[in-house]
Amino acid sequence: MTTPPPSEPETAAVPTCYRHPGRETYVRCQRCDRPICPDCMREASVGFQCPECVSEGNKTVRRTQTVFGGRAVTAPRATWTLLVLNVLAYVAETLSPGPVIANFQMDAGAVYHGEWWRLVTGAFLHAPLAGNTFMITHILFNMWALYVIGPELERRLGSLRFLALYLLSALGGAVAVYLFGIAAVGASGAIYGMFGALFVVSRRLGYDARGVLWLIGINAVITFMVPTISWQGHLGGLITGAVVGGILAYAPQRSRNAFQWGGCALVFAALVAVVLTMPPYIYQLQLGFPG
Template sequence: MTEESPQTTATPVCYRHPDRGTYVTCVRCDRPICPDCMNPASVGFQCPECVREGRRTTIPARTVFGGNLSGEQGTVTRALIGINIAAWLLTVVAAVLTSEVSVRELGRFVIFGGVTGVTDWGAAVPAYSYFGGATGGIAAGEFWRLFTADFLHYGLIHLAFNMYALWILGRECERLLGRGRFLALYLFAGVGGSVAVYLFSPLNEASAGASASIFGLLGAMFFFLRRLRADPRGLVFLIILNFSLSFVVANISIWGHIGGFVVGAAVGALMAYLPAGPNRARLQLIGLVGVGVALTVLIALRTAAFGIL
């Protein structure tokens, strides 16, 4: 009877931790790995180095419009809804703390809203004009209103309608575009609505609400459906219905809806129809910059007409 040598009976050790014995090997490089180095694979386990190498060489999955698949979780849509709700709560709390709203008026204010210090500060107002001169508003250099107006609402009913629409449309657009592209679409459409208000609305008229961005999502979705060769007739009916309500229901910013829709449709067309390939992301970014430049020029021309620039 012969004795086995130590070399034939020794337990293999992890190549990263020589003090740990193991009988498990990486399915890619066949090196021994301990439990701390095991990464589950479709079959067996892989070592950390092979996992890193696989990530470098694997092309990540993309949506049809070039975004990553993270948008399927609807994270940005949820975050935007949260921001809108938080801004509305801030409006209510600030109005109560500053005695702008009495306890007797609070119930009606919560439901239907009203002008407060917060909305007065952040709504899209072309100009607070007295005796023909611009003393406040966008024309007086308060350009933050072009952005903040999209996150302020007049009352719970106003907020609820917009957030419901954002929940339905936002998740679908985010799924198709991915997080970053969807956020760009939402913000550009919102600013586009405020720019239209600045260009065409009466000077002292205030406008606020996420409806500009929501109309932008409607405009973009039309091009998404066309690009995917899906039937857009149901969406077209919804667009016509919403625009009809804009002209019928009182206290609705028509120009905000039109501006958001036009800019959202433009951004959606860029995302949908720019050619696929390694340069698509760069081309989409250039297109967004072009839209931003066009909006900036319109803002500058309108402000110059007031004699501010």
């Protein structure tokens, strides 16, 4: 009696994607060696990886930062956003100048009586046309300065830090108007804050800052020569911007984030405290404050 030949080995099981068990595949992840289907393949330097391995790998990749600690900026989106907001506000006040100016311009008396939002909204308004086409130069100059200087500062600081600088400078200008002026509109406080920060950042990086000084000097002369310009807003924004710029640029490496954001918070708290504890100049004599 003859012995039957040995049976052929059974065909090995066809591998299927570990994320989609019903899909046959012969491709494996280069890191974990699990089978992956075309929908799960993520191209790597060599072969393909599965989504989970790609996600784990991204966690170990160090995020690119700016020279002062912010996230690297490829497109200055914060600058463009501020530009758009200023232009939209100008369109709104052009279409309906009376209600917009009356309710949202920086007004020291109104802020003193509780309309605190004017400290911010006034920085997004500009002198309306009102039959005088010359007044359009107000928004044109401010937006030109934001367009030229904003992207440079945003790339140096990072978008969030630049936004904090801009808004705190605008608030600093508004607080100066509150203390020493009456009413004002315009982004000039924020723009002068960028001038001050640009000077500080340039010095910190070892650049020649004389051009920035000339820019500040020329604008300061114009500020005090033209009677309709709010010198209070310009000066308040300039000082605030220089202080915030110094906090961001000279923060120690070891505790940079805590120092930067803590410093910005202290500046904000100080400005708020001034508004809460001091009456505007127009009421100081009436309330017995020394003039």
